[in-house]
Amino acid sequence: xxxxxxxxxxxxxxxxxxxxxxxxxxxxxxxxxxxxxxxxxxxxxxxxxxxxxxxxxxxxxxxxxxxxxxxxxxxxxxxxxxxxxxxxxxxxxxxxxxxxxxxxxxxxxxxxxxxxxxxxxxxxxxxxxxxxxxxxxxxxxxxxxxxxxxxxxxxxxxxxxxxxxxxxxxxxxxxxxxxxxxxxxxxxxxxxxxxxxxxxxxxxxxxxxxxxxxxxxxxxxxxxxxxxxxxxxxxxxxxxxxxxxxxxxxxxxxxxxxxxxxxxxxxxxxxx
Amino acid sequence: xxxxxxxxxxxxxxxxxxxxxxxxxxxxxxxxxxxxxxxxxxxxxxxxxxxxxxxxxxxxxxxxxxxxxxxxxxxxxxxxxxxxxxxxxxxxxxxxxxxxxxxxxxxxxxxxxxxxxxxxxxxxxxxxxxxxxxxxxxxxxxxxxxxxxxxxxxxxxxxxxxxxxxxxxxxxxxxxxxxxxxxxxxxxxxxxxxxxxxxxxxxxxxxxxxxxxxxxxxxxxxxxxxxxxxxxxxxxxxxxxxxxxxxxxxxxxxxxx
Numbered sequence: 001x002x003x004x005x006x007x008x009x010x011x012x013x014x015x016x017x018x019x020x021x022x023x024x025x026x027x028x029x030x031x032x033x034x035x036x037x038x039x040x041x042x043x044x045x046x047x048x049x050x051x052x053x054x055x056x057x058x059x060x061x062x063x064x065x066x067x068x069x070x071x072x073x074x075x076x077x078x079x080x081x082x083x084x085x086x087x088x089x090x091x092x093x094x095x096x097x098x099x100x101x102x103x104x105x106x107x108x109x110x111x112x113x114x115x116x117x118x119x120x121x122x123x124x125x126x127x128x129x130x131x132x133x134x135x136x137x138x139x140x141x142x143x144x145x146x147x148x149x150x151x152x153x154x155x156x157x158x159x160x161x162x163x164x165x166x167x168x169x170x171x172x173x174x175x176x177x178x179x180x181x182x183x184x185x186x187x188x189x190x191x192x193x194x195x196x197x198x199x200x201x202x203x204x205x206x207x208x209x210x211x212x213x214x215x216x217x218x219x220x221x222x223x224x225x226x227x228x229x230x231x232x233x234x235x236x237x238x239x240x241x242x243x244x245x246x247x248x249x250x251x252x253x254x255x256x257x258x259x260x261x262x263x264x265x266x267x268x269x270x271x272x
Numbered sequence: 273x274x275x276x277x278x279x280x281x282x283x284x285x286x287x288x289x290x291x292x293x294x295x296x297x298x299x300x301x302x303x304x305x306x307x308x309x310x311x312x313x314x315x316x317x318x319x320x321x322x323x324x325x326x327x328x329x330x331x332x333x334x335x336x337x338x339x340x341x342x343x344x345x346x347x348x349x350x351x352x353x354x355x356x357x358x359x360x361x362x363x364x365x366x367x368x369x370x371x372x373x374x375x376x377x378x379x380x381x382x383x384x385x386x387x388x389x390x391x392x393x394x395x396x397x398x399x400x401x402x403x404x405x406x407x408x409x410x411x412x413x414x415x416x417x418x419x420x421x422x423x424x425x426x427x428x429x430x431x432x433x434x435x436x437x438x439x440x441x442x443x444x445x446x447x448x449x450x451x452x453x454x455x456x457x458x459x460x461x462x463x464x465x466x467x468x469x470x471x472x473x474x475x476x477x478x479x480x481x482x483x484x485x486x487x488x489x490x491x492x493x494x495x496x497x498x499x500x501x502x503x504x505x506x507x508x509x510x511x512x513x514x515x516x517x518x519x520x521x522x523x524x525x526x527x528x529x
Contacts, residue, residue, distance in 0.1 A: 056406050085408040096403035099394075113409045155403075162407075 006070075009034045009166055009198045010055055015064035017047070017054065024050055026222035028064070032166075037192050037199040039213035039230075041206065042220050048202040049093070051219075052168050055200075056088060057081045068166065086114060089159030093171040095151040097143040097158075103130070104139040107158045114162065129157040133187060149180025156187060166198050167191070173205040181208055188212050206245055210234075218245075297490050301417050304410070308417040315414070319422025323384040323485075324429060330383050331376060335434035338371060339363065339441025346442065347450045359452050360461035363442035364435075368465065368473040372435040374521055377480035380427060381513035385488040388419050389509035392492025393502035401493075416493055420485045427481025428474055435473070476524055483520060484513045 010032035017025040024047040032038045042048055053059045054066055057073040066073045068084060076084060097106050107126045111117060117125070130136045133153040143151060152172060159167060169188065173181050189212050192199045203209045209216065210230035218226040218233060218241055226233055226241045234245050259265070308316070342363045350356045392415060395401050401411040439461075446452040488509045495505035 053402075058402065058405055082408040082410070085406055088406065090403070090406040092399045092403055094399050096399035098400055098403075099398070110407045110409075113407065113414075158407075 007033055009069060010200070011065075011067040012051075012055070013065045013067075015054070015066065016062045017050065017059070018062060019050075023222055025061075028219065028223050030217055030219075030224060032198060032200055033215065034198050035192075035196065036214040037188060037201060037212055039201045039203060039209040039216040041203055041209060041216055041218050044204060046219050047222070048204075048219065049170050052090065052170055052200070052202055055168065056085060056090060086162055087165045088168065089162070089164035089166070090168040091152065091155050091159050091170060091172055093174055095143075095148075095155040097146075097151055097155055099143050101143075102139070103135065103141050103143070103146070103154050106143070106154060107161055110158065110162050125161065126157075129161050130154075132160070132191070133157045134183070147180070149176050149183065152176065152180070152184060153187065156184075156191070160191060160195065160197075163195065164197060166200070169199065169201045169203075171203055172201060173203055173208045181205075185212050206230075293494070294486065294490050297493070298486055301412055301420060301489075304413050304417055305421075308413050308421070312413060312418055315418035316421045316425070319418045320425050321422075323380075323388070323419070323422040324426030327380060327383045327426070327430060328433065330379055331430050331434050332437050334375065334379055335372075335437035336441040338375060338434075339367070339438030339443075340445045342366060342371070342438065343442035343445030343450070347446055347452070356446075356450070356452055357456045358460050358464070359442065359446045359450075360439075360457035360459075361464035363439055363446075364461045364465045365469060367435045367438045368469050369476075370521070370525075372431045372438065373473055373476035373480055374517060376427065376431045376434045376477065377484050377517045378514055380423070380430065380481075381484050381488070381510050381517070384423060384426070385484050385509050385513055386506050388423065388485070388488040389492040389495075390502055390506045392416065392419070392489060393495040393497075393505045396493065396495055397497040397499070397502055411493075416489045420489050423485030423488065424478070424481040427484070428477040431473065431477035472524075472528055476521065479520055479524060480517050483516045487512045487516065 008031045010030070012028060012030040015025045015028040016023075028051075030040065030051075040048055040051065050059065054061060055068065055073070057076065060074040069087070071080075071084065073081070073084070097103075098109065101109065104126055107129055108122050111122050111125060115122075127136055127139065130139055133156050135150060135153055135157065138146070138150060138154070143154070146154065172184050172188065176184060185208050188199055188201060191197070201209060201213060213230055216227065216230055216233055217224050226236055226238060228236075233241060236242065236245075343359065346359050346362045346366075347356055350358055350362065392401075395411075395415065401415065404411045404414060443454075443457060447454045447457055491505040491509040491512070492502075495501045
């Protein structure tokens with residue numbers, strides 16, 4: 001039976017987006033099922049982070065549509081867009097913690113901005129979220145005292161503090177040691193199931209993403225080149241999918257960035 | 273010659289584009305101003321402290337030295353015309369109408385303007401502003417406007433303090449060192465300084481406050497999100513403020529005289 005529109009929290013249809021002369025997306029279509037952990041993978045520079053910014057309405061598409069909860073993001077007024085964003089949590093690659101605030105205040109920030117909860121309740125909500133990511137004891141540390149993995153977890157606690165329906169992860173495994181990576185993988189799955197939310201994981205870490213995702217999209221050259229469960233992607237014969245899923249250095253995505261002939265360039269007297 | 277002309281035209285075009293971008297940015301924050309004044313008062317007060325109180329020592333020390341130099345130079349020049357009794361009036365008029373607003377604005381750009389531009393720039397470079405946007409918090413309301421208003425409110429207060437300390441510096445040199453009569457110093461000052469002279473200085477300080485704060489927040493908010501971009505934004509905030517303040521000073525003075 002075909003999925004109905006209500007089954008999907010995010011629907012990206014025939015998206016086109018460019019930065020200057022460079023085409024980032026050309027006819028990209030992606031659907032995110034409610035309740036799933038969906039991975040969007042692809043080589044570096046394919047615009048994965050840009051896609052998240054388009055989903056959150058920070059960027060507008062040149063053509064095509066992006067619907068979140070059935071509403072067109074780029075047609076929303078500023079007020080409606082901000083109301084919609086309250087239902088979206090996002091974990092940034094750099095964590096993006098507020099460096100002037102300690103861990104507790106970072107997590108409390110959305111609550112203070114959007115609610116009139118009494119201080120006692122804010123304290124309890126923040127401690128609950130910090131406990132969920134295992135950092136209740138770090139509440140009074142400043143961001144510069146945190147390791148990369150801890151900062152990522154604090155940012156995750158902040159992203160879920162308003163109980164969003166959709167949680168977006170931008171490269172959640174980048175730069176983490178194996179233990180921190182394992183912790184983050186476990187958190188993505190457990191938070192998704194425990195909070196009954198939908199998660200979108202943008203990543204190029206095939207192994208970690210495969211262990212957590214229900215469904216994966218592989219994007220390259222501005223469009224979806226493959227989709228399915230991680231096992232289905234691994235079994236595909238397509239050159240690019242094989243190269244990406246098995247981490248091959250050369251293939252359809254060449255090792256060398258396009259350049260003039262090597263010999264000619266070395267012998268030429270031209271400037272670079 | 274053709275190359276020079278081409279570069280000049282390109283530079284002029286860039287300047288006009290920047291001016292347009294600054295104007296649009298000002299309109300963007302101006303439309304949010306009433307809301308911020310109601311909902312973000314605490315943040316504005318905190319930024320008045322950040323921009324104003326922390327600049328206080330610099331302003332006072334600078335004002336004192338400027339006043340003392342004014343005392344020395346003023347006495348030396350006036351004594352050539354046997355008019356050293358007018359030292360009080362000369363120093364007050366110089367400080368109220370020109371030196372106070374201009375020097376304070378330049379010092380403010382160096383002390384608070386750079387801090388504001390680099391702070392906002394760093395927030396841009398580390399995705400803190402994007403994080404706020406995704407959290408449905410408008411960075412213009414939460415970060416930019418409180419800093420802008422903090423600067424605008426601080427500037428006239430800092431100018432008033434600069435003027436007061438400057439006149440004290442002139443008084444110490446003129447009366448205690450050069451021997452001008454204390455009563456004559458004050459009576460000349462009171463007799464020759466009108467309310468218009470004071471309001472001219474206040475008006476200038478407000479305009480310079482808007483210019484210095486606007487350029488600082490604009491440069492920080494629109495900087496390239498890299499270490500070099502933040503550095504450039506900080507430098508541009510000072511250079512653009514210095515140029516704008518001196519240009520605006522000329523325009524206001526020529527309009528008021």
